[in-house]
Every structure is written in structure tokens, then in C-alpha cells.
Amino acid sequence: MSKTVLVLGGDGFCGWPTSLHLSALGHEVVIVDNFVRRRIAEQLEAPSLTPIASIDERLNTWKDVSGHDIDIVELDIAQDYPELRRLLASVRPDAIVHFAEQRAAPYSMRDAAHKAYTVDNNINGTHNVLAAIAELGLDAHLIHLGTMGVYGYVGDGREIPEGYLDVTVDGPDGARHSRRILYPTKPGSIYHLTKSMDQLMFQFYAGNDRLPITDLHQGIVWGTQTEETRLEPALINRFDYDGDYGTVLNRFLMQAAAGRPLTVHGTGGQTRAFINIQDTVRCIALALDNPPAAGDPVRIINQVAETRRVRDLAELVSELTGAEIEYVDNPRSEAAENDLTVSNATLTGLGLEPILLRDELLTETVDIALRFIDRANLDTIPATALWSGQAEREVPQLQAPRFALR
Amino acid sequence: MSKTVLVLGGDGFCGWPTSLHLSALGHEVVIVDNFVRRRIAEQLEAPSLTPIASIDERLNTWKDVSGHDIDIVELDIAQDYPELRRLLASVRPDAIVHFAEQRAAPYSMRDAAHKAYTVDNNINGTHNVLAAIAELGLDAHLIHLGTMGVYGYVGDGREIPEGYLDVTVDGPDGARHSRRILYPTKPGSIYHLTKSMDQLMFQFYAGNDRLPITDLHQGIVWGTQTEETRLEPALINRFDYDGDYGTVLNRFLMQAAAGRPLTVHGTGGQTRAFINIQDTVRCIALALDNPPAAGDPVRIINQVAETRRVRDLAELVSELTGAEIEYVDNPRSEAAENDLTVSNATLTGLGLEPILLRDELLTETVDIALRFIDRANLDTIPATALWSGQAEREVPQLQAPRFALR
Numbered sequence: 001m002s003k004t005v006l007v008l009g010g011d012g013f014c015g016w017p018t019s020l021h022l023s024a025l026g027h028e029v030v031i032v033d034n035f036v037r038r039r040i041a042e043q044l045e046a047p048s049l050t051p052i053a054s055i056d057e058r059l060n061t062w063k064d065v066s067g068h069d070i071d072i073v074e075l076d077i078a079q080d081y082p083e084l085r086r087l088l089a090s091v092r093p094d095a096i097v098h099f100a101e102q103r104a105a106p107y108s109m110r111d112a113a114h115k116a117y118t119v120d121n122n123i124n125g126t127h128n129v130l131a132a133i134a135e136l137g138l139d140a141h142l143i144h145l146g147t148m149g150v151y152g153y154v155g156d157g158r159e160i161p162e163g164y165l166d167v168t169v170d171g172p173d174g175a176r177h178s179r180r181i182l183y184p185t186k187p188g189s190i191y192h193l194t195k196s197m198d199q200l201m202f203q204f205y206a207g208n209d210r211l212p213i214t215d216l217h218q219g220i221v222w223g224t225q226t227e228e229t230r231l232e233p234a235l236i237n238r239f240d241y242d243g244d245y246g247t248v249l250n251r252f253l254m255q256a257a258a259g260r261p262l263t264v265h266g267t268g269g270q271t272r273a274f275i276n277i278q279d280t281v282r283c284i285a286l287a288l289d290n291p292p293a294a295g296d297p298v299r300i301i302n303q304v305a306e307t308r309r310v311r312d313l314a315e316l317v318s319e320l321t322g323a324e325i326e327y328v329d330n331p332r333s334e335a336a337e338n339d340l341t342v343s344n345a346t347l348t349g350l351g352l353e354p355i356l357l358r359d360e361l362l363t364e365t366v367d368i369a370l371r372f373i374d375r376a377n378l379d380t381i382p383a384t385a386l387w388s389g390q391a392e393r394e395v396p397q398l399q400a401p402r403f404a405l406r
Numbered sequence: 407m408s409k410t411v412l413v414l415g416g417d418g419f420c421g422w423p424t425s426l427h428l429s430a431l432g433h434e435v436v437i438v439d440n441f442v443r444r445r446i447a448e449q450l451e452a453p454s455l456t457p458i459a460s461i462d463e464r465l466n467t468w469k470d471v472s473g474h475d476i477d478i479v480e481l482d483i484a485q486d487y488p489e490l491r492r493l494l495a496s497v498r499p500d501a502i503v504h505f506a507e508q509r510a511a512p513y514s515m516r517d518a519a520h521k522a523y524t525v526d527n528n529i530n531g532t533h534n535v536l537a538a539i540a541e542l543g544l545d546a547h548l549i550h551l552g553t554m555g556v557y558g559y560v561g562d563g564r565e566i567p568e569g570y571l572d573v574t575v576d577g578p579d580g581a582r583h584s585r586r587i588l589y590p591t592k593p594g595s596i597y598h599l600t601k602s603m604d605q606l607m608f609q610f611y612a613g614n615d616r617l618p619i620t621d622l623h624q625g626i627v628w629g630t631q632t633e634e635t636r637l638e639p640a641l642i643n644r645f646d647y648d649g650d651y652g653t654v655l656n657r658f659l660m661q662a663a664a665g666r667p668l669t670v671h672g673t674g675g676q677t678r679a680f681i682n683i684q685d686t687v688r689c690i691a692l693a694l695d696n697p698p699a700a701g702d703p704v705r706i707i708n709q710v711a712e713t714r715r716v717r718d719l720a721e722l723v724s725e726l727t728g729a730e731i732e733y734v735d736n737p738r739s740e741a742a743e744n745d746l747t748v749s750n751a752t753l754t755g756l757g758l759e760p761i762l763l764r765d766e767l768l769t770e771t772v773d774i775a776l777r778f779i780d781r782a783n784l785d786t787i788p789a790t791a792l793w794s795g796q797a798e799r800e801v802p803q804l805q806a807p808r809f810a811l812r
Binding site: 081111112113115116128132165166167168169179181184187190193196201204208209333388 | 517530538572574576603609614
């Protein structure tokens, strides 16, 4: 059944392929974006490795290829509540997919201005969406992209369930009482902190205003292309490899493509959850088809295909490319080694057959790195943000968008 | 030992008597305030029952009475990070007492604009303070006023501990694992939601940046005067009785003073935690003298003297004044009846002997209501904010300060 779907942050790395996929499935898609991700890339002098077309060219190309229209609205949802409200009142979407948060942990830790920008943008943006749906009395399903990272990576070795944990409390009378709680979070960066705070806002609005909300706790996304972005060069998805926005696999691939060693932070014993971008868009479509009922608790789904150690990832890339591996100091405050197992029962129960890192899509991603290596600014690969506020910074301080762009 | 203490929100109901008390104890006090509470009172046409002097007159009078200087800095900590940073770098306080949050649950629920204002002000303000302390590497103890209300009022009848809960989780192997978690919150308003989100920010900065933080989960404050505010009329504390900022006892007292019935919401079976304003300032002084060490978990203390049902409170006031009691519909989404017991072991362990509602200070509060009843705008007593977004509003919508005052 065709739905009207607002995709907040629909010009970004996950938002763009999601918008195309939902459009290809026959949904009416409206992208809302303030294009801050493009401006941040300019400030960092770290453009996407792949050449990204303008939003107009992207949408015109999509119209030519698919016959489908996607509307675009330029709007900062964190700073302009009245305009967001007007938009929602006019579009009255069946669903809102919310990617419009600052999504890089290292960027959120650069300095106080970047911390403040991340908190201001992510919290006010998410709250504005919730408040507007409630104020207008819209029957709209909110689908939010959260992260597995909210839980931190120091667990007790047991599988992380989907959002909730059943615990027992020993009373002074010796009796044991059971309760279901939100799985306790231990965010490791300001970015992860905001996602953890988002969860409390979702709980509140799901309870007080009976909003149907799905929170997808996503793993680290790898890969670049999806079925739709592959159709034309102007539809290509972004590929980030810098120390702020590039996730670990892309940075290894770029180092390999440049003939450099793969730099592994610490022992590389950090275990993380991963998912391919093609599965991200499939999961969003599955969530869209399966909304919780009004009055239900927030539906929390782990959007994860597999877990891997960072050094195993380096070895995979090394096997494919012949690159050497180099171990360097870790800029983050985190455990050197951790185990991580994650339940993904909901999505596999809905029919998802996840793409794994051994699959051929890893080869495609290697090919993209090699194809565009001449466009790369290799100086941006090392991570520069330090997790400790006391440390001396050798990198120049950037102005966060809040201060630079308004 | 004399300390330099910044009191954020030091012109408000709790902040003002705290500033005087710490000054009387010999601490160097600097008040930081944007005076938004005074402007909100004007917008609501609900001035303090007691005549509040200007901040200059307050401070000059205090200087005359005590011989102590208190500095005042006008600053919006949520909106002006650079100026906050400059202030902290120049004062380099030993402690920061943080009252600078929008503190009325009904006000936070008026409409979407007031929700957004409360989130924006409380979250950005608190985060800016944390980020500035971390960025400057200050050795400053942050003392924050939280609320017992974050836990909601649907418990399992057992005592609410101080911040943390020891739980066990049953593993699939049949083994039981123990962990200590933040006591799960269930905020009942946007105001309470922000206090619950604050907790996550405190956890993060206490861990990542080793900031020493005390979070005082306060009950509903009653009473008006303290040892210091009683000294001169120009030092008198504010007394709020309107449907937004007036807490339940003050509203009962005003109804009694006006010869009206005391309006109890629902059955009056709601049990709440209470503390006298004199004990609030004593507790802050105790927290100031007992900072956690850098690297310690956030110290969470329940700042509570006793728990009472709302209808028992009405009966107390009725006994003192002869007023009748009237039961009316409850505008909040909450349980009609609840039990509540709260541990206050830390503060009583530090020597606090709490003032109880039966004590003579209740009579003083009745006297204040009677003394100033001619100044009252009795139309503001009923609560007008509705917890459900779908309901028709009959009250005019107010502009929240974010939109009206910038």
C-alpha cells in the first residue's frame, strides 16, 4: 500500500538511498534536508570520495530513470519549528523517517562547540518532530535511526536484546520483583549520548501522546551503493573516509587503495556491529510496513547483520587488497577488547536475509575506492578528535555549523 | 572553608535563598541569571504574591545586612556558550550550583512552543555548563537540582533508593548476573523529561571527563522564607500560586486566604515528596561540603523530608484555616492514587533534621498568604495546561520566551 513518507535528512548517506528505495516501492516521498552534511564536508575539506550530484540533479535523474517524483523541502527542523509544523500540517505524512541528526561520533567530540552543536541539533530536531506530530494530532509513524553504540561496549558478554531488558529486584523482604526496563545505555561520545537521550523522548511521547514510534538501533553501515543508486552516476551515494565521518571499513579501503598500511586503533580488539547500506534501506521498508499501534511501547529493533572485531575487518581488507596492517594509539576512551553479540530476531523474523562482509558487495566497495582514489584527500583519513578534554589539540579548531552558518 | 560558588538561576525561588545562605556561610557567591522567571511571571500575569525587589536592591540590602558582597552576571547560559565560557575562565569557581532550568511541569505542557522552549533551555543550558567545565579543565563541583518526579509515580510500592538500583538479570544459561543501573525513570511531563535526560549527560561527563557531579533529586518545595530572606523585606523570597508555577501547598493556602474552597485534582490520592525551602538551602550547603571525587559516579541524593498525599495536605490546610475541600477533574495524565516512599539516608546521615509540614513554618506560610492576599490575581490559580495534545484549549496560547524574548 502506497504511503506518504517524509524522509528527514533524505540527502545524506542513509537518507538518500532510503528515499530512492521507498520511491521505487511506490511510496510518495518528500525529502526534508538543510544540506548541512554537504557544508560540513566542505569545512572539513573532506568531500565524498564519490562525486555527489546536486539535489536537483539527483531528483531529475531519478524522475527520468524511474518515472517517480520525489519532492524536496529545504528546512532546518531543529531551528524552525513553525515551518516544520506547517510542512507536516500540509503533507500529513503516514510516516516520517528521521535521519536528520549529526551522526559522527568523532565530529561530536572535536571540541565544546561541536559538542554543543550536536546536542542542540539532535535533541531539538527530534523533539520538534515529536511535538509537531502530537500538536497536529497526526496519525504518523515515526521511524528513527538510533545506534547500537548507545549501549557502550563493556557488557557482560551476553546477547544485547532489542531495546528492553527483564530484570529482577531483590526486596528487603526477600521477595523478588520483576520489571521490564529500557536496556541501560552507556554512551561513549556526545553523538551516542544524544541517541540515548532521544530514547527518553520517544518513551515519553509514545506514552503521553500515544505516538507510534520505531527506533532502529543500527550497527555501523558499510558499503556505498544500493539497487537504486547504481542505476545512474548522478544517483551515486556518498562515500566518506575522513577521520570524522568515515567509518572503519571505508577508511581501511582508502588506505589500501592508496597503497598505505591499514591503521588499526589500539589492538583492534573492539567488536562492533555491522550492516550493509542495502540492508539499511530494506530494514526501513520493513519497519514502514510494520508500524506499532498507537499506545504501544516504542518498538526498538536492532538493525544489525553481524558483529566483527576491527582487526578481523582489517584482515579481510588486507586479504582482498594485499595492504599491510599497522597498529596505532587509540584516540577514544574505550575498552581495548570487547565481545559483542546482538539479537536481530525482529528483522530476520520479518524476512531479512542480511548481506555479510564476506559477500561480493565488499568487492564492489573496494572497486569504488580504487575508481575514485584520484579524488581523495588522504590527509583527512587519520582521526583527529580526542576524547579527553584536557589533551593538547594539534589540529586547527573548526567552527561548528551553529556558529559558522547562521 | 570558603569557596567561590557560581549560582546559576540565583534570582529564582530556590536560587535566591541558596545564594544568601551560602554567602552567609562565608562563601564567595556569584549569581548568574537571565531573569526569564520574572518575564514569564509578567507574561502569565501571575506575579509573585510577595513583592520581589529588583536584583540590585536585593544585593544592596544583603550587603547592608550581612556585610557580604554577591556579584551578579546577566547571562543566558543556554544561548550564549562563549560568554559562559569566558565567565567560568575568569571566575574559576570551586563549585557551580545549577538552578537555571525551566522548572514548572504545567508550563512545560502548555503547548508545543512551551515544550520546545523547556527542552531547548534545559538541555542546552545544562550541556553548556558541562562542556565548559570540561573544556577549561576546571576542578569545579557541579551541584544540580533534579527532581523526584523523574521516576513517575507508578512504582511497586518499595522505597525509591538514591539514584541507583541493583538488579539481577537471568541469563539463558540459568545463571543470574548482577548489575547496578540508574534507577529507571518515567517522567510525566516535558519538564520531568528534561531532568531525566540531564541524568544521562551527567553520567557521560562524570565518566568521560571525570567531572565531580552531585544531582539532588528534590521533592516539592514548600514554604517561602529562610533564615536569611526573613532579615529584611527587600530580601523576601518569591511565592508562586498560579496554575503553572505554584506548587500544591501554596495554591491551597491562597484559596484558603481568599475564602475559597481548596481544589484537589482527582481523588487527591497522589502521594508526593516534600521539603521545606529552608532545608533546600541547608542541603545545598551540605552537598557543597561533600563533593564526590573526580572519576566517581554521579552522586545522586534524594532531597526529601517526607511524603504526603495531596488530600492529606488539603486537610492540613483546612484544619489550619477552616477552608472547605472541593474535588475537581485532574488535568494531568497520572495515576489517581499512588504510594511513595523515598530514601533520604544521605542527607539525614550528613546531619539534616528535616522540617516537617506539621511544623510551625506551615503557620508562617499561611501568614504570608494572608498578609499579601490583596496583591493576588486569583484567576491564575486554576491549572490550565492539559496533558493531552488533542484536547481543545480554552485558554489563550502564550508565546514561549524562546520566540517572544529573543
